Amino acid sequence: xxxxxxVLVVDDDPAIRGLVADxxxxxxxxxxxxxxxxxxxEAMRARRPATVVLDLMMPIMDGFTFIEACRNEQLCxxxxxxxxxxxxxxxQRVQAAPIQAYLAKPFDLNELIRTVAMHAxxxxxxxxxxx
Numbered sequence: 743x744x745x746x747x748x749v750l751v752v753d754d755d756p757a758i759r760g761l762v763a764d765x766x767x768x769x770x771x772x773x774x775x776x777x778x779x780x781x782x783x784e785a786m787r788a789r790r791p792a793t794v795v796l797d798l799m800m801p802i803m804d805g806f807t808f809i810e811a812c813r814n815e816q817l818c819x820x821x822x823x824x825x826x827x828x829x830x831x832x833x834q835r836v837q838a839a840p841i842q843a844y845l846a847k848p849f850d851l852n853e854l855i856r857t858v859a860m861h862a863x864x865x866x867x868x869x870x871x872x873x
Contacts, residue, residue, distance in 0.1 A: 747862040748772045748789065752782040752808065753797035762795060765851050766858065779803030786817040792862040798827040822861035826854065
């Protein structure tokens with residue numbers, strides 16, 4: 743069980759956001775949601791998560807642009823990013839980006855939870871408040 747770990751879930755599909763958020767909350771995580779990269783950046787400015795679960799293909803600001811902006815603002819420093827995507831060439835494209843894990847959609851929910859737990863634990867499993 744995650745002890746008060748905060749996870750930010752970023753996906754433009756409300757069904758996927760809800761499914762992932764519900765599963766993570768059942769595991770004890772505090773979860774915030776964002777529908778695109780711009781919302782995610784705003785959330786990161788307010789509260790640093792233990793882990794970000796990120797879709798790549800989204801309107802307004804996609805996952806690739808989010809990663810770049812997040813790194814430029816040093817909001818993602820020491821924050822693991824778990825990418826989930828249905829894009830065929832996504833793995834090749836994200837290998838150049840600083841991500842910690844990649845799950846192809848459709849993904850196994852249990853695998854996602856294990857991956858988040860592993861990275862949140864490595865990141866200190868704090869409540870996410872920026873100190």
